[in-house]
Amino acid sequence: MKILLGSGGFRTDERKSNLATMMKRHFGDIKTLLFVPYALHDHDAYEAMITDNNLHGGYTIEGIHRTPNPRKAIEQAEGIYVGGGNTFRLLNTLYELDLLDVIRSCVEDGMPYLGISAGTNVACPTMMTTNDMPICQPPSLKALGLVPFQVNAHYYSGATYVEVDGTYHSHFGETRDDRIREFHEMNDAPVVGLWEGGMIHIENNTATLHAASARLFRKGEAAIDIQPGDRITA
Amino acid sequence: MKILLGSGGFRTDERKSNLATMMKRHFGDIKTLLFVPYALHDHDAYEAMITDNNLHGGYTIEGIHRTPNPRKAIEQAEGIYVGGGNTFRLLNTLYELDLLDVIRSCVEDGMPYLGISAGTNVACPTMMTTNDMPICQPPSLKALGLVPFQVNAHYYSGATYVEVDGTYHSHFGETRDDRIREFHEMNDAPVVGLWEGGMIHIENNTATLHAASARLFRKGEAAIDIQPGDRITA
Numbered sequence: 312m313k314i315l316l317g318s319g320g321f322r323t324d325e326r327k328s329n330l331a332t333m334m335k336r337h338f339g340d341i342k343t344l345l346f347v348p349y350a351l352h353d354h355d356a357y358e359a360m361i362t363d364n365n366l367h368g369g370y371t372i373e374g375i376h377r378t379p380n381p382r383k384a385i386e387q388a389e390g391i392y393v394g395g396g397n398t399f400r401l402l403n404t405l406y407e408l409d410l411l412d413v414i415r416s417c418v419e420d421g422m423p424y425l426g427i428s429a430g431t432n433v434a435c436p437t438m439m440t441t442n443d444m445p446i447c448q449p450p451s452l453k454a455l456g457l458v459p460f461q462v463n464a465h466y467y468s469g470a471t472y473v474e475v476d477g478t479y480h481s482h483f484g485e486t487r488d489d490r491i492r493e494f495h496e497m498n499d500a501p502v503v504g505l506w507e508g509g510m511i512h513i514e515n516n517t518a519t520l521h522a523a524s525a526r527l528f529r530k531g532e533a534a535i536d537i538q539p540g541d542r543i544t545a
Numbered sequence: 546m547k548i549l550l551g552s553g554g555f556r557t558d559e560r561k562s563n564l565a566t567m568m569k570r571h572f573g574d575i576k577t578l579l580f581v582p583y584a585l586h587d588h589d590a591y592e593a594m595i596t597d598n599n600l601h602g603g604y605t606i607e608g609i610h611r612t613p614n615p616r617k618a619i620e621q622a623e624g625i626y627v628g629g630g631n632t633f634r635l636l637n638t639l640y641e642l643d644l645l646d647v648i649r650s651c652v653e654d655g656m657p658y659l660g661i662s663a664g665t666n667v668a669c670p671t672m673m674t675t676n677d678m679p680i681c682q683p684p685s686l687k688a689l690g691l692v693p694f695q696v697n698a699h700y701y702s703g704a705t706y707v708e709v710d711g712t713y714h715s716h717f718g719e720t721r722d723d724r725i726r727e728f729h730e731m732n733d734a735p736v737v738g739l740w741e742g743g744m745i746h747i748e749n750n751t752a753t754l755h756a757a758s759a760r761l762f763r764k765g766e767a768a769i770d771i772q773p774g775d776r777i778t779a
Binding site: 442 | 556673682702707725728731732
């Protein structure tokens with residue numbers, strides 16, 4: 312399987328350039344990517360934004376929402392690109408349109424998969440390590456299970472701060488590490504906390520970290536920091 | 546109904562003092578509060594922490610997890626205090642133990658209800674405006690519905706920042722306002738974004754804001770900021 316998972320936060324020129332480089336290496340010499348915009352509300356705007364904001368890696372972007380038969384579009388796609396937004400909405404739509412099995416089997420047969428943020432979450436065994444708000448209820452939190460670990464996208468360590476009138480104030484909500492610890496109080500899968508701009512590339516059954524560091528959380532063990540070029544073993 | 550809903554972040558002396566003042570006004574001349582610690586993993590530690598960290602308002606805290614019959618404990622309680630943590634875990638446990646109906650009917654019959662953070666989320670029609678990670682899947686996101694609006698606890702406006710080696714870096718994940726806009730793309734209930742330390746007191750069918758400002762989001766309308774002392778109408 313060929314899988315590329317991005318954290319999100321591809322908003323600086325350097326990060327966009329890293330994404331384009333990895334996309335070319337991942338998808339290679341094909342022309343068109345089938346784009347899945349279901350995590351956002353406005354599918355047409357999202358499809359256009361991918362090219363306008365230079366998140367297309369030079370490929371032609373074709374929105375699945377404009378195809379008459381989404382299942383067939385997946386079966387015929389050269390590569391699939393699942394965008395970010397709200398993971399509950401994305402997974403709920405994949406269930407409603409009954410697309411999970413066909414995506415999984417096409418990727419198992421060699422179709423390269425790119426996920427960003429919510430698109431990364433749904434590549435995991437479940438969407439339980441999303442940061443998103445549960446604005447709708449999918450029939451299950453089980454997702455594609457293309458990789459044997461969970462990813463926490465947009466990861467950061469430590470507390471967050473809010474800027475009010477030019478000064479930074481501590482925010483007392485749970486940190487990411489608190490949340491991932493809570494995940495491991497009820498679940499066993501390893502979690503990769505992937506800093507913004509970071510990517511995980513899976514090829515020949517090997518997962519390698521790119522472009523940013525990450526923190527690997529295994530249940531009952533101390534978290535370890537890993538660096539670009541390091542392998543990720545589940 | 547008598548309902549007190551706190552945002553969370555009661556970690557400064559001033560905020561703890563505000564909470565104690567409101568708790569005395571809300572619960573009045575009773576002795577013991579039935580405490581619901583299900584949002585956290587370690588119920589005994591959480592029960593002890595409420596008193597140790599001065600979040601008990603001077604009342605005796607009795608953990609529902611130590612009672613032989615939680616339903617009966619609720620029916621016999623003088624007041625109920627639902628603590629924070631992970632809202633998915635809290636609501637899932639309330640469903641597992643079949644406690645939603647009995648809490649709702651006791652509160653409708655006059656038992657004062659205090660919720661903090663996750664305990665505030667479950668007082669709303671649904672838990673869809675939680676900030677928590679979906680570490681488990683409750684059978685439904687429908688909650689107690691004690692109030693006709695949603696609360697987003699630990700609310701802040703604008704972006705968040707992460708401190709790395711003494712400097713603050715923008716985090717590009719969705720802001721709270723993004724998330725609440727996404728909620729309104731799929732749902733209709735008004736959302737009160739309640740800053741940390743803030744509380745909403747409901748008495749005689751009137752909801753009043755206390756101790757911090759809040760932002761009121763109605764579907765299809767511009768958000769408005771409201772101040773302590775202001776009424777909240779759904």
